[in-house]
Amino acid sequence: MSKIKIVNLQKSFGDFTAVKNSNLTINDKEFFVLLGPSGCGKTTTLRMIAGLELPTSGEIYLGDEEVGMLRASERDIAFVFQLFALYPHMNVKNNLSFPLKMQGYTRSEIKTRVEEAAKLLRIDHILNSNISSLSGGDRQRVALGRALVRRPKAFLMDEPLGTLDAEFRELMCLELKKLHIDIGATTVYVTHDQLEAMSLADRIAVMDGGEILQADEPSVIYNKPATKFVASFIGSPGMNFISIDQGISNEQSTLNIEGTNFNIPKQYEISKGKKNSFGIRPENLSLTNEGGLKGSVFGVEYLGSRKIVTVKTNFGEIKVKTDISTSVKINENVQVKPSNDNIIIFDGETDKSLKSEFMN
């Protein structure tokens, strides 16, 4: 296994730039997730690491070797496709041994390795089955098996759970995580599903518009998003934003919105312009009778352990995650205020979060 490093990686298709000047370092044995909406360049980045696309410029290091311009077959990586891409004209055993046959292993070595992988993935009882007779989960396991028989330098996975139904996806998620812990393989995993990303990843890189916006541990991505996009994309529901028409100065620790003063974490950065936004996650807000933003209840969603109350204010709809005991009626007048200082100010010009006592 080895670490993966991409330096100033760029990929254009004609006029369209799919990946812009990206830099990343994926550590050895790390489970790294590329997360973003469709068309954000995450799959293109993965395919460049795999060698299925050649970069327009930039370098890709696999271990210490620069592999950017090598063919896929020369890179010693494994790839799990979203649609599995199991060879339909071969049975499970032949699918698993297909990568080994090319590398000149003896028949008995191939047999041992295939059986080893099959045992690990609990598919040893279906080795002689046809691909077409397998269930989605078994196909997924065979696809994983084909990737790991070769003991490659890294695993690349392109939304491998995307076609499974929800119940199965959770199960496979657990299995994947366990497998990763067992074999400790460097893994790059592409998904648009934030829950999948959060539960699997050691670190996540959030991408949008071909750029890597933030690469960090899931809790940091969630709590301290680097940009407004990351803040809104991660979390369900996403972060609330309140536009404020005032600049932020150094050491500022209160903010006046609609005549009410709110405490904010002490700011360490001056905003570029006068149009900024105030971001706060729904669980860091509470409903109150006074001293908050005025609004009326627009909707209540019951989530079992929590309720999400949507409050219509002059600043748009604000979502508040409240206790199950909170009872509010539609159109009731309420006020919303922060319950702690997990507050982030986003610069209106750069969309980046400003440094503060909280965002340090």
Next chain:
Amino acid sequence: MDTSRSYLEPSSFSKKLAATIIIVYTVITLIPISWMVMTSFKNVNSAISYPPEVLFEPSLEGYVNLFTNRSRQSQEYLDSLPAPETWYEELVRSREMVITGPSKFLGRYSNSMIIGFGSTFASVFLGALAAYAFSRFRVPLKDDLLFFILSTRMFPPIAVAVPIFIMYRKLGLGDTHLGMIILYTVVNLSLAVWLLKGFMDEIPKEYEEAAMIDGYSRLQAFFKVVLPQAMTGIAATAIFCMIFSWNEYAFAVLLTQFNAQTAPPFIPTIIGEGGLDWPAIGAGTTLFLLPVMIFTIILRKHLLRGITFGAVRK
């Protein structure tokens, strides 16, 4: 109301109607073919008798005549010969003739085999490679090229017979197996490229990407992963190519005389005494029909099988 029957299922009346139409059509199609097979088992007289004989005494005379050259001899000469050793010698002698040697039919038949299968293989092989390239790569002017390839089928091939005749004379390709294989391949290739491109487009490119990641080159991936999955398309294309080059008559008449003459121009020229030897012609066409029939039956299971059998979820 009868709810046991699905509304997607045709009613029993429409099923019966469909069956009737198919049976009538099949019978109409089979009449000339069965007439041909019947003729091959008649003797020279009953083949041309009027009104036509539907019930007749079967004879293998046509087949014997097809494979042999014979000459008429006087009764005295025939009597002086030793007794016939085989049933076909006996049959020939009963017509007051002796066998003077094998006919050219077997040679022409094997020419047809070599040229037919040779050009079918070449068309499918080259067609598959071209179709793959058109399907997967960013070929400059792809659409124009595809249209250009198709445009070679917009006129009847025989329209260019004269230039091809002259070209083949100059190149020394006239009356050669290679020349005929090239000619039929060129005619079939446009069809092969178009048919196979459709099938190649259906095969997800992830398969060969997976194979390339598994350490295979693109060409290896093509042969090991793409071709096996394109078998349906290859079978269909091969049948079309085979039928064309097997049955082709006009170019065969024009360009071949001795070495590479195929069966189609040969069979109608089988002349017996006093005109065409219809039973022999019937026998020749019956035997000529067999290879294409067997070839189609062998490949039929590929035609009926689905393209991708469930390894990719769509």
